[in-house]
Amino acid sequence: MLVATMPPHRHAQGQPSARPAGLRRVVQRLLTVVAAVAVGAGMLAAPAYAAPSPEEIEAAIDKQWEQLEPTIEEYNKVRAQLKVDRKKSAELGKKIQPLALETEMAMNRVSDLATRHYITGPSRDLGALLVSTKPGNLAEQLTYLDRLAASERKQVEGVLAVRRKYDSEKQKLDATIAAEAKKEKELAAKKTQINAEIKRLQASMPKTTVSVAGCPTVNGVVSSAARKAIQTACAQVGKPYVWGADGPSSFDCSGLTQYAYKAAGIYLTHHTGAQWNEGRAVSRSEARPGDLVFFFSDLHHVGLYLGGNLMVHAPRTGKPVQTQNINYMPVAGFRRPG
Template sequence: METHLRWTRRPHRLVRLLVAILGGLSLAVGITGLAHADPTPGEIEKQIDDKWNQIEPIIEQHNQLKIELAANKTKQNKLEAQIAPLREQVDAAFDKVSAFAVMQYKTGRISKLDAMLTTGSPDTFINQMTMLNMLAKDEQARIQDVITAKEEYDSQKAPIDELVAKQAEQEAALAQQEQKINADIKTLNDMRMKAYGSSGGTGNLRPVACPFEYTGGPGAKAAQVACAQIGKKYVWATEGPNTFDCSGLTLYAWKQAGYTLRHYTKWQYQDTKRVSRSDLKAGDLVFFYSDLHHVGLYVGGGWMVHAPNPSAPVQMKKIDAEPISGYGRVA
């Protein structure tokens, strides 16, 4: 719960950061268009890489937020299901007491003397009052037990309700930025395509055999699956089978090998065993940048398969082309 509550302590921080980054991206695109009528391919590639390295951490955190929101909604629904019958028990108990009281006192809460006069016998009155008092005490105890249980569930549900409301608001705000992100990246990519002509890229997406090494086992299976996705489009927050983002690709490859990863780079780092570079084998995950916002799947020979960004499809790349933060083994 402590992990989830960090969203409540920093409301809208993620949204503000994303808006600032996207504003900078738009400005950079405009400046580039004015300052360089014919930018070189290298200049455009650098712009795309630089800007995407700013945006991708936001996307990965958005992945995390969506998963946490879904988990909290599940908790919310579970608690509501536990509270509903308690609410019904309280209502039923009050209805029972009310019905008995109406039966005993036709005109409502009249005095005991008036009640005795209507019974025709003091003994009958005493019996009726004793029965009513016993029922009242019994029902009161039952009602109190149910109310106590309901209050306990309510106390658990209240912070989750608040968290779900805030996370839903944040998630909706981030989701609205998807069109903005795609539009800005498309602007850069259109410039890139113009500079390269109609070739659609800077080289072969599979320059060497993929996997480059075959070691057997589930890692080899995951590597083969990743290689089979080469050429497919990058779409953020997706995990296949037709489009991927970086952690979605590694999740998909290992899922086909029979293992479950979570759709967030930092979670995948947490869920894997640390290995050294010298011990790398096909299927291992390679994490990049100090904030671990990018991940690729190692396929041997210093190569990985990764989903780079919306300007380029799934492809092979040398792992040393980006700053490495660590290596992880799934199985």
């Protein structure tokens, strides 16, 4: 039909025909349409991106949590050390109080002695004492009084020396406390940021099932203390993770291990790094139920080992206390408290 519409006359030799030019334009338009259809068909045929699976979301959150937990444990460390140092400062304060009173009393005795002798003369008691020593003259009396005063001064100097020692220690301790309090304040400010990040993470967290596999265990427990710690930790399964918490209604990782061993009569600091140093090192092959298992090179996570590559721990926000295989995080080592 397109050919019928073309003009019937011929062009001069050497000039291009209008017929081929017209065909080329039509073909180009058709190719454009075909290409567009082909592209559209390809787009329709492309598979849509699937929504992330719960496992993928969990893995992503776990990865983000690795960045948050070291700050949480640093906050625990500062709080624990601040508690210890404030207790030391209070104890030093109690020691200084009687020293201050003793110093004041000794100084008063020296002053009273000087006043009685140089202003009103020796008292009757002191006169009797001097007579009993049978001093030969006033010079000997004065020498004796000087010796008494020197003895009092020596006592005062001794008390003052001890007091200066305690004052110096307290000043250093107070400076340390001030620095730690400042750091605690800075970390508390970070807490607001961390909580905001936790809230954001919680919005995408899938519901998790709480695992109780192997909890509590009865085989291979190394001591009665370890058995009590395991029983106590396993009794907390299902309770929520709250960072900085050490029970009884919520826990973070080092708070749970501290709580478990406290029930067994063993005190651990509420900080993973401190707990690493508060137990005896054991190899992985020697690890037994009740040992503490630590993770990551900076030791920012800890759990209570149950044996068979299982542990009970407080994982992170959104995941309550539960049992889990230890191999899902890089194991740094094992420690045995007590």
